Amino acid sequence: KQEVTQIPAALSVPEGENLVLNCSFTDSAIYNLQWFRQDPGKGLTSLLLIQSSQREQTSGRLNASLDKSSGRSTLYIAASQPGDSATYLCAVRNSINAGNNRKLIWGLGTSLAVNP
Amino acid sequence: DTEVTQTPKHLVMGMTNKKSLKCEQHMGHRAMYWYKQKAKKPPELMFVYSYEKLSINESVPSRFSPECPNSSLLNLHLHALQPEDSALYLCASSQAAPPSGNTEAFFGQGTRLTVV
Numbered sequence: 361k362q363e364v365t366q367i368p369a370a371l372s373v374p375e376g377e378n379l380v381l382n383c384s385f386t387d388s389a390i391y392n393l394q395w396f397r398q399d400p401g402k403g404l405t406s407l408l409l410i411q412s413s414q415r416e417q418t419s420g421r422l423n424a425s426l427d428k429s430s431g432r433s434t435l436y437i438a439a440s441q442p443g444d445s446a447t448y449l450c451a452v453r454n455s456i457n458a459g460n461n462r463k464l465i466w467g468l469g470t471s472l473a474v475n476p
Numbered sequence: 477d478t479e480v481t482q483t484p485k486h487l488v489m490g491m492t493n494k495k496s497l498k499c500e501q502h503m504g505h506r507a508m509y510w511y512k513q514k515a516k517k518p519p520e521l522m523f524v525y526s527y528e529k530l531s532i533n534e535s536v537p538s539r540f541s542p543e544c545p546n547s548s549l550l551n552l553h554l555h556a557l558q559p560e561d562s563a564l565y566l567c568a569s570s571q572a573a574p575p576s577g578n579t580e581a582f583f584g585q586g587t588r589l590t591v592v
Contacts, residue, residue, distance in 0.1 A: 394580060403585035405568055449518060453579060462532055462574045464581065466518030
């Protein structure tokens with residue numbers, strides 16, 4: 361059964377730091393992995409999606425990598441800003457053959473605070 | 477434009493009321509979803525519509541009734557809810573529905589529902 365873990369659960373950094381958020385999954389047979397951002401009480405914003413055949417994706421100051429064999433993805437945020445403060449969620453979709461790929465399997469998120 | 481619009485933003489309803497949540501997207505996506513999210517938890521899938529047909533019902537109680545009038549609109553009809561149904565209800569869409577194709581999910585800002 362696929363399980364997704366995000367470490368750390370919470371992170372507080374000063375503005376300007378480069379930081380890494382981690383997501384690990386137990387079954388390497390995935391279809392894709394998606395990173396989201398959620399502000400308190402708000403909806404989710406899709407940040408990056410990595411297909412199983414890809415190693416990384418980049419968008420602005422964000423870079424997400426995927427290592428299926430080790431069951432890990434990292435979200436790298438460069439030059440963090442107070443506006444980056446939010447909860448970051450990682451979600452995995454299993455591959456078709458792995459079964460139960462009809463829904464996203466979520467981590468519990470990393471709550472990030474970037475202090476001015 | 478990657479916008480999914482949900483109305484209303486907030487809703488307070490009594491246990492005997494009937495109300496509806498609405499969701500709209502104009503990205504030409506053929507899959508639409510309803511999720512429920514409790515505080516400090518990841519979203520839980522409720523329903524999936526693919527090409528305007530209900531394809532997945534995650535054993536949701538019948539007091540929640542989804543409807544997809546056309547490819548751009550998704551409704552969630554609520555009747556005889558319980559206080560424990562209070563949550564953030566999120567709508568999402570993707571170009572294709574699982575198990576394959578472009579399943580990158582885009583979320584709306586949610587409806588904060590309180591049942592009294």
